[in-house]
């Protein structure tokens with residue numbers, strides 16, 4: 001999948017993933033009205049509304065982008081119907097040949113991580129049969145519990161030729177509370193980066209990048225520069241563009257000289273673009289066209305920054 005990701009990034013010239021993080025407050029009234037008419041003001045109605053919202057955005061953007069990143073929390077808030085909308089979204093994106101990065105941020109003791117990995121990347125055995133659960137192509141992982149919490153994801157991902165992105169330096173304002181603490185004189189995020197390299201070095205794609213990637217927030221570009229150098233063969237998932245304030249000019253440090261090595265996420269900035277002044281002319285009826293324009297603008301912004 002890392003090879004397919006790189007190939008699709010080269011083809012689309014868009015190192016961009018659309019974050020499918022639907023909140024009901026982003027879903028235009030006409031979609032909610034129809035969903036509530038069909039399913040009532042229920043969890044099923046909410047799940048139908050976010051699914052229809054996602055589908056329209058995917059239909060409007062899939063030809064421009066290599067990947068999507070659905071954030072599972074946005075679906076879990078609607079319980080089982082929400083999870084069904086998550087799965088429907090994953091499958092629909094696959095039908096459009098998009099790479100799906102499941103933003104699940106998991107990590108636990110080995111046996112539990114193994115079950116998470118099976119459910120999201122691999123197949124579960126039921127008697128003599130085996131079934132994919134959610135079947136994403138990549139997942140996000142929290143490495144706080146150490147190697148035995150990460151290894152089960154690698155064990156499942158590698159034979160499936162899938163991958164993962166490991167939280168290294170996150171984009172949020174408090175990320176430094178733990179991640180910037182000095183350990184033996186060095187910030188913890190650098191030690192995590194070295195582990196990410198070690199975990200991934202045996203599992204390289206033919207493109208020269210590892211199946212094991214890292215998450216580094218766009219909101220800390222100086223740290224991004226250090227981490228890029230520490231992890232030259234690691235693909236970096238870069239959140240924080242748009243709604244969290246980062247711009248194209250903040251992203252130059254995250255790419256290698258070949259113009260590859262990073263994929264930038266924007267969620268609210270794209271899926272709720274129609275609510276921004278800049279895209280207000282589209283109106284709620286044409287929200288998906290506003291999302292398409294936001295992807296085109298993001299591609300230009302990043303392209304002109306990285307050259």
Ligand SMILES: O=C(O)c1cc(=O)[nH]c(=O)n1[C@@H]1O[C@H](COP(=O)(O)O)[C@@H](O)[C@H]1O
Pocket residue numbers: 019021071103140169170171172215216217239240241242243244265266267268269
């Ligand atoms: O792993 C992530 O994707 C992630 C890591 C991080 O450091 N910061 C971060 O914002 N994210 C996710 O990236 C998305 C950002 O959303 P927007 O701020 O709306 O673009 C959300 O799904 C977050 O959960």
